[in-house]
Amino acid sequence: MAKKQRGKASSSSKTAGIEKPAESFTLSLESSDDEAPEEVTFEDSKAAALRSMKQALDTARREKQLLKEKRRKRQELFQEQKKRRLLSADVLEEIDSASSKKQKQSEDEGEQEEKPEKEEGDGKKKKKKKRSGKLANARNLKGKYTVTTVKERTLASFQQQVAEEFIRSRLYGPGTCRTTNNEMLSLQNKKGWNKSAAVQFVKKDWASKEKAKAEKLKKRWLHKQQLPSC
Amino acid sequence: MGEFKVHRVRFFDYMPSAIRTMAFNSQTERLAVARADGAVEIFNFNDNFFQEKVIPGQDGRATEALCWVGHRLFSAGLNGEITEYDLENLRPQYTVDAYGGPIWTISSNSQGTQLAVGCEDGTVKIFAILEERIQFQRNLNRHKGRIISLCWHPSSAQIAAGMTDMITIFDAETGHATRRLLVDRAMGASKNKEVVVWSVGYLSDHTIISGDSAGKVQIWNGLTGTLVRTYLVTKWDVLVLSVSKDESSVIAGTSEGTVIQFQFISSTVDQHDKEWVRTRTFRNHSHDVSALAHTDTAVVSGGMDTQLVVRPLLDKVEKNTQESALRKIAFPHRSLVGCAKKAGLLLFQFPDHLELWKLGESEGHGKPGDRLPVKRKPEKLIELKRKGEDHICCSALSACGGWLAYSTVSSVRLYRIQYNNTISINKVSKLPKELRSVHQLCFSSDSSKLFASSCQSSVIVVAVSQQECRYLHTLKHKTGSRQPVHLLCASDDGKWLATANTDCEIHIYNLHKMKLHCMVPVYNSCPTTIAIHPVTNNLISVHADQQIFEFSLVQKEYTQWSRRLQTQGLLSLWLERDTPITHITFNPKNPDHIILHDTYMFCIIDQSLPFPELNAVLWNQMILKSLPVSQRIGQSHAFKICKSFQHLMCVSLLEDLSLVVVERPLLDIMSQLPAPVRQKKFAT
Numbered sequence: 001m002a003k004k005q006r007g008k009a010s011s012s013s014k015t016a017g018i019e020k021p022a023e024s025f026t027l028s029l030e031s032s033d034d035e036a037p038e039e040v041t042f043e044d045s046k047a048a049a050l051r052s053m054k055q056a057l058d059t060a061r062r063e064k065q066l067l068k069e070k071r072r073k074r075q076e077l078f079q080e081q082k083k084r085r086l087l088s089a090d091v092l093e094e095i096d097s098a099s100s101k102k103q104k105q106s107e108d109e110g111e112q113e114e115k116p117e118k119e120e121g122d123g124k125k126k127k128k129k130k131r132s133g134k135l136a137n138a139r140n141l142k143g144k145y146t147v148t149t150v151k152e153r154t155l156a157s158f159q160q161q162v163a164e165e166f167i168r169s170r171l172y173g174p175g176t177c178r179t180t181n182n183e184m185l186s187l188q189n190k191k192g193w194n195k196s197a198a199v200q201f202v203k204k205d206w207a208s209k210e211k212a213k214a215e216k217l218k219k220r221w222l223h224k225q226q227l228p229s230c
Numbered sequence: 231m232g233e234f235k236v237h238r239v240r241f242f243d244y245m246p247s248a249i250r251t252m253a254f255n256s257q258t259e260r261l262a263v264a265r266a267d268g269a270v271e272i273f274n275f276n277d278n279f280f281q282e283k284v285i286p287g288q289d290g291r292a293t294e295a296l297c298w299v300g301h302r303l304f305s306a307g308l309n310g311e312i313t314e315y316d317l318e319n320l321r322p323q324y325t326v327d328a329y330g331g332p333i334w335t336i337s338s339n340s341q342g343t344q345l346a347v348g349c350e351d352g353t354v355k356i357f358a359i360l361e362e363r364i365q366f367q368r369n370l371n372r373h374k375g376r377i378i379s380l381c382w383h384p385s386s387a388q389i390a391a392g393m394t395d396m397i398t399i400f401d402a403e404t405g406h407a408t409r410r411l412l413v414d415r416a417m418g419a420s421k422n423k424e425v426v427v428w429s430v431g432y433l434s435d436h437t438i439i440s441g442d443s444a445g446k447v448q449i450w451n452g453l454t455g456t457l458v459r460t461y462l463v464t465k466w467d468v469l470v471l472s473v474s475k476d477e478s479s480v481i482a483g484t485s486e487g488t489v490i491q492f493q494f495i496s497s498t499v500d501q502h503d504k505e506w507v508r509t510r511t512f513r514n515h516s517h518d519v520s521a522l523a524h525t526d527t528a529v530v531s532g533g534m535d536t537q538l539v540v541r542p543l544l545d546k547v548e549k550n551t552q553e554s555a556l557r558k559i560a561f562p563h564r565s566l567v568g569c570a571k572k573a574g575l576l577l578f579q580f581p582d583h584l585e586l587w588k589l590g591e592s593e594g595h596g597k598p599g600d601r602l603p604v605k606r607k608p609e610k611l612i613e614l615k616r617k618g619e620d621h622i623c624c625s626a627l628s629a630c631g632g633w634l635a636y637s638t639v640s641s642v643r644l645y646r647i648q649y650n651n652t653i654s655i656n657k658v659s660k661l662p663k664e665l666r667s668v669h670q671l672c673f674s675s676d677s678s679k680l681f682a683s684s685c686q687s688s689v690i691v692v693a694v695s696q697q698e699c700r701y702l703h704t705l706k707h708k709t710g711s712r713q714p715v716h717l718l719c720a721s722d723d724g725k726w727l728a729t730a731n732t733d734c735e736i737h738i739y740n741l742h743k744m745k746l747h748c749m750v751p752v753y754n755s756c757p758t759t760i761a762i763h764p765v766t767n768n769l770i771s772v773h774a775d776q777q778i779f780e781f782s783l784v785q786k787e788y789t790q791w792s793r794r795l796q797t798q799g800l801l802s803l804w805l806e807r808d809t810p811i812t813h814i815t816f817n818p819k820n821p822d823h824i825i826l827h828d829t830y831m832f833c834i835i836d837q838s839l840p841f842p843e844l845n846a847v848l849w850n851q852m853i854l855k856s857l858p859v860s861q862r863i864g865q866s867h868a869f870k871i872c873k874s875f876q877h878l879m880c881v882s883l884l885e886d887l888s889l890v891v892v893e894r895p896l897l898d899i900m901s902q903l904p905a906p907v908r909q910k911k912f913a914t
Binding site: 012163166170171172175176181182183187190209 | 899
């Protein structure tokens with residue numbers, strides 16, 4: 001122990017005023033002295049080992065606790081959010097009662113309106129649904145509304161839309177590797193006989209948004225450049 | 231010659247519609263082209279590819295397939311209906327609902343007795359073609375999945391139908407599916423995507439050719455149901471196939487914009503081992519090719535880039551002649567711009583609305599080539615949306631700008647416009663019942679009468695005034711032609727009216743006596759534009775083969791100038807232009823001038839100058855400018871051509887002698903097309 005201390009003190013005193021490369025030289029010289037190796041007692045080493053184990057256990061426990069805390073906090077946050085999304089109980093009750101009333105009213109009106117009209121059986125159901133849907137959203141104007149028949153093509157146009165959607169997704173949907181007209185024309189400009197810039201720079205009224213953004217950035221940069229000077 | 235102030239108009243946002251499908255009738259040499267908005271156009275291949283007839287479209291028609299049966303034209307679309315067109319009255323004759331959902335394809339058998347349609351619900355429906363209508367006969371067996379394409383065998387005994395992932399061969403008599411050919415899906419990442427057989431062709435030796443969405447063209451043996459040969463043509467879809475009449479050549483159109491030809495030839499000299507070999511590739515389109523027609527001598531293609539391209543095959547025509555030139559038809563062969571000369575107003579006709587604009591003003595003078603500062607910008611006065619589903623067929627604006635008329639296949643509407651402090655537009659409600667299906671409209675120069683061409687080439691004359699619109703007379707001709715009138719023009723003094731129909735007949739009517747005056751001798755090419763000279767009352771007509779005639783109405787014969795022009799002959803550079811002249815106008819200050827234009831140039835013909843010699847330079851404006859004034863007389867000839875403005879939709883001369891040039895650059899159209907495919911090219 002004493003030797004250890006001495007070794008330390010001596011090294012520090014020696015290194016105080018000497019340059020660095022010389023310092024290393026002296027230290028290496030010192031270490032190559034034939035002094036006896038340092039003695040460390042069993043108790044010391046045992047204590048050190050115990051200490052290190054304790055530290056490891058402590059850190060593990062602390063980490064676990066931290067994780068627990070985090071998880072608990074997150075859970076609380078979710079529950080709070082859930083509570084916030086749902087309206088308060090009494091508001092919900094009110095809405096429930098109101099919507100059931102509205103539905104009843106619209107169904108009655110729908111039934112009343114249907115009787116005088118004689119349509120084909122297929123169209124009837126659809127029309128009823130449509131009408132009740134509309135009336136549920138619209139305001140209740142008693143007696144001041146007109147009822148018109150829905151065009152008979154609703155079913156046909158829906159199928160047509162599905163078919164058009166099919167073509168569109170096969171030709172332009174995901175996985176079809178499409179690019180823009182701007183890119184294609186710009187590539188033609190760059191590979192053509194008279195090479196010129198991309199079309200958005202050649203034509204004045206193209207890509208106006210990008211040009212506006214570029215203008216703003218330019219102004220900001222100029223402003224920044226001027227600041228240190230003034 | 232003249233210095234003109236030019237109003238350079240670029241605010242006409244004309245946007246053509248994509249070509250969806252086409253069908254060629256080899257008997258009559260007519261090509262029918264259906265566009266995405268439902269319009270059908272008929273091109274006459276015998277007459278310099280002139281766009282003879284345009285049947286306007288309709289909202290929701292969504293034509294997917296066209297089919298000629300003799301002289302009758304049928305179309306089928308995603309609205310589930312089969313439509314037969316009346317080509318004499320330019321309207322749909324009737325529609326038949328197939329009750330199978332959206333119809334994807336239509337095809338007639340070789341005898342012309344039956345029509346097969348492929349529907350969304352998986353059935354192939356057979357209709358019998360009768361005299362004036364079609365009648366449902368029966369369904370073939372129903373299959374799961376939509377029928378995208380079908381083709382009859384030339385013997386009318388079998389039908390090959392292309393669906394998703396397979397091709398089914400039906401027996402046309404019994405309706406049973408006899409064979410099922412399974413189409414492979416694409417390699418690599420798109421294994422999960424189903425392959426759609428977009429097009430099939432059935433040859434008489436029972437070979438089936440199919441083009442699918444995986445980019446393959448496959449040759450099958452229809453008798454055994456086996457695959458003979460596969461060609462992977464593109465990374466994208468093969469959208470359409472067309473088989474030539476003699477079955478020795480097949481063309482395939484792809485999403486890349488290429489058209490690939492396969493020919494049935496033998497690799498060795500002897501004719502025994504013929505097979506299908508990929509021969510030519512045509513790259514004439516920038517966007518998808520969705521329609522093809524294989525004529526005897528050419529490959530006709532059209533697609534999303536809205537241009538119709540006719541590519542003659544060089545082994546069928548003579549090289550380096552007018553016949554072998556590539557033709558691209560990008561703009562309509564009729565004028566969509568109306569100009570009110572006294573008021574300085576322009577009327578733009580769109581399929582679904584009309585726009586009325588007032589031209590701007592500038593001040594000051596300048597040298598030729600200068601840009602004058604604009605004092606008052608052009609402004610859009612009125613945008614008039616059409617009522618109903620039918621698209622606008624034709625429109626007219628009176629010279630004073632006070633009357634506006636347009637027609638669709640179902641109705642005609644007339645509006646009175648008043649220019650006080652604000653613009654007001656009022657519809658004239660009670661129109662005569664004779665004004666029904668009208669193809670062309672024209673106002674008289676004093677805005678007191680409206681001329682409308684109706685069925686059987688007759689013209690209805692209607693008087694328009696502040697209070698009412700009164701029917702006056704119907705002018706009829708004596709030739710018995712039932713073809714529709716596509717050109718109508720009235721003289722400035724109000725005495726003459728000239729009409730031209732697609733039978734190449736030009737009739738002149740005397741409006742003071744309200745009867746037929748005479749008929750111009752029929753020339754075998756269809757007139758593309760006609761006009762009556764305000765001073766001399768001569769009729770100038772330009773035809774689809776670029777010939778120019780001048781006919782004197784008073785003397786009922788061709789004028790001296792016209793005879794001299796015919797003897798001299800027009801220069802080959804003039805005759806080889808590939809876009810027709812669509813408008814003629816005259817110069818009030820100089821009665822010798824005739825101003826004409828086509829898509830790429832406008833020309834002032836000076837009738838007092840000599841015609842160019844056969845070896846003279848046609849476009850000699852630059853040469854003349856470089857010569858001193860005294861020497862110009864020797865070199866100048868009658869045709870003064872200016873190519874500074876492109877692409878021209880209309881050139882007109884206002885009363886204040888300023889020129890109005892309405893341009894629509896092709897680049898502006900291309901920028902608004904749907905997305906093209908991304909092609910990786912080297913060094914980009």
